Amino acid sequence: MKRDSRLSSVLHALLHMAERGEPLTSEHLATCIGTNPVVVRRTMGLLRNVGLVQSARGHAGGWSLAIDLKAVTLRQLHEALGEPAVFAIGNRNENPHCLVEQSVNAVMDEAFAEAEALLLDRFGAITLADLSAEFSRRHMAHLKERNKNAS
Amino acid sequence: MKRDSRLSSVLHALLHMAERGEPLTSEHLATCIGTNPVVVRRTMGLLRNVGLVQSARGHAGGWSLAIDLKAVTLRQLHEALGEPAVFAIGNRNENPHCLVEQSVNAVMDEAFAEAEALLLDRFGAITLADLSAEFSRRHMAHLKERNKNAS
DNA sequence: CTATTTCGTAATAAACGAAGTTACATGAAG
DNA sequence: CTTCATGTAACTTCGTTTATTACGAAATAG
Numbered sequence: 217m218k219r220d221s222r223l224s225s226v227l228h229a230l231l232h233m234a235e236r237g238e239p240l241t242s243e244h245l246a247t248c249i250g251t252n253p254v255v256v257r258r259t260m261g262l263l264r265n266v267g268l269v270q271s272a273r274g275h276a277g278g279w280s281l282a283i284d285l286k287a288v289t290l291r292q293l294h295e296a297l298g299e300p301a302v303f304a305i306g307n308r309n310e311n312p313h314c315l316v317e318q319s320v321n322a323v324m325d326e327a328f329a330e331a332e333a334l335l336l337d338r339f340g341a342i343t344l345a346d347l348s349a350e351f352s353r354r355h356m357a358h359l360k361e362r363n364k365n366a367s
Numbered sequence: 368m369k370r371d372s373r374l375s376s377v378l379h380a381l382l383h384m385a386e387r388g389e390p391l392t393s394e395h396l397a398t399c400i401g402t403n404p405v406v407v408r409r410t411m412g413l414l415r416n417v418g419l420v421q422s423a424r425g426h427a428g429g430w431s432l433a434i435d436l437k438a439v440t441l442r443q444l445h446e447a448l449g450e451p452a453v454f455a456i457g458n459r460n461e462n463p464h465c466l467v468e469q470s471v472n473a474v475m476d477e478a479f480a481e482a483e484a485l486l487l488d489r490f491g492a493i494t495l496a497d498l499s500a501e502f503s504r505r506h507m508a509h510l511k512e513r514n515k516n517a518s
Numbered sequence: 519c520t521a522t523t524t525c526g527t528a529a530t531a532a533a534c535g536a537a538g539t540t541a542c543a544t545g546a547a548g
Numbered sequence: 549c550t551t552c553a554t555g556t557a558a559c560t561t562c563g564t565t566t567a568t569t570a571c572g573a574a575a576t577a578g
Contacts, residue, residue: 218534218565219452221459227471228459235467241524248467250460252567257525273525274575290475301370304455308372308379309401315509316386316399319502320378324441327489335482342474351470358466369536369563392553403538408554424554425546 220300222259225249226293227347229260230269234285234348239278259297266296285348290339302332371451373410376400377444378498380411381420385436385499390429410448417447436499441490453483 229245242253242260249256260279263269270282294300306328307321380396393404393411400407411430414420421433445451457479458472 218563219457220455220565221457222565223456224459224468224471224475227475228465228468231467231471243524248465253525254527254568255566258527261526271525272575273523273573275523275577277524277575279525290478301455304371304452305374306370306372308375314379314399315505316382316502317375317379319498319505320375320382323493323498323501324375324378327441327486327493330489331482331486334485335478338478338481342478347470347474350474351467354466354470371536373536394553404554405539405556406537409537409556412555422554423546424544424552426548426552428546428553430554 219304222297222300223290223294225251226259226263226297227290227344229256229279230263230281230288230344231347231351233269233279233281234344239272239276239280241278245279262298263293263296266292268292268296285345286343288344290342291336294336294339302335303328370455373448373451374441374445376402377410377414377448378441378495380407380430381414381432381439381495382498382502384420384430384432385495390423390427390431392429396430413449414444414447417443419443419447436496437494439495441493442487445487445490453486454479 228249229240232245232248233240242256245256245260246253256279257271260269260271264271264282268281268283268288269279271277271279307317307324309317310321312318312321379400380391383396383399384391393407396407396411397404408422411420411422415422415433419432419434419439421431423429423431458475460468461472463469463472
């Protein structure tokens with residue numbers, strides 16, 4: 217199955233936008249992410265729909281953050297993307313006539329529901345600021361490593 | 368996204384096999400599940416590889432259980448199927464050069480790992496016997512309902 | 519005002535993986 | 549030796565995500 221990687225992509229884009237204070241073009245973001253400008257516009261457009269980012273056309277236009285990093289959770293982003301299906305495995309038939317299959321579905325659905333609830337809960341607890349902090353840590357470690365090698 | 372429904376399918380098949388004591392043909396199972404005999408053989412073959420079922424050719428041949436219902440968990444079946452990817456969402460790039468993307472991946476992977484662990488844990492706690500019991504409950508309720516309507 | 523930049527969006531193609539299908543070989547039982 | 553049933557390879561179909569092409573709309577520089 218092909219995985220939906222849009223959440224990953226938008227996080228990548230949003231952090232780059234946070235690093236640089238100025239608006240970034242779809243072209244620029246597409247290069248960062250390794251995709252196509254149109255894909256960026258399509259995906260970022262969903263975030264704009266819920267007020268997380270702004271876009272401007274023409275010279276010096278592009279995409280910029282509309283909110284504070286601390287105020288956005290991964291869960292909000294997941295929702296902004298239309299809450300795509302979380303699981304790549306699932307029931308064969310959602311409304312089966314067969315009682316055996318109904319039983320299988322009922323038991324599996326319960327397990328899936330719990331796992332999904334946990335995932336969304338974790339997503340709800342992670343903000344863009346957390347990711348930014350994680351990046352800073354790694355950036356520091358990276359610089360330190362370079363210094364050590366250079367000396 | 369197209370979900371992998373093989374776990375659901377084999378559960379359905381295994382329970383039907385448990386209901387009837389005799390070997391069931393791929394043809395028969397395919398009809399139960401609503402698929403193709405070759406697909407059944409392909410999938411059940413994976414279970415045979417780990418000793419969960421047996422197959423026999425020729426007259427009176429077909430598929431039969433090789434173990435006790437209480438001794439098989441959903442997790443074992445998931446493993447027998449090759450541990451297919453659980454999530455339909457994921458990182459865009461598994462080994463990124465960009466530090467920003469590495470940070471995103473690290474944080475997301477943690478959340479996914481926790482949710483996957485929970486799901487597999489639940490799968491490990493559910494046996495075929497549990498599913499069979501769930502079916503019995505539903506079967507009883509179904510018969511009761513029919514009686515009520517008939518009277 | 520016109521050229522350039524950049525977003526907005528529709529339409530279409532490409533890429534990928536699961537499931538379905540066809541075809542035929544192999545082996546067991548009557 | 550015929551029939552039934554699995555074993556398996558090869559190929560097709562189908563659904564979904566991502567990429568690409570094409571062009572329109574708005575903002576700004578000169």
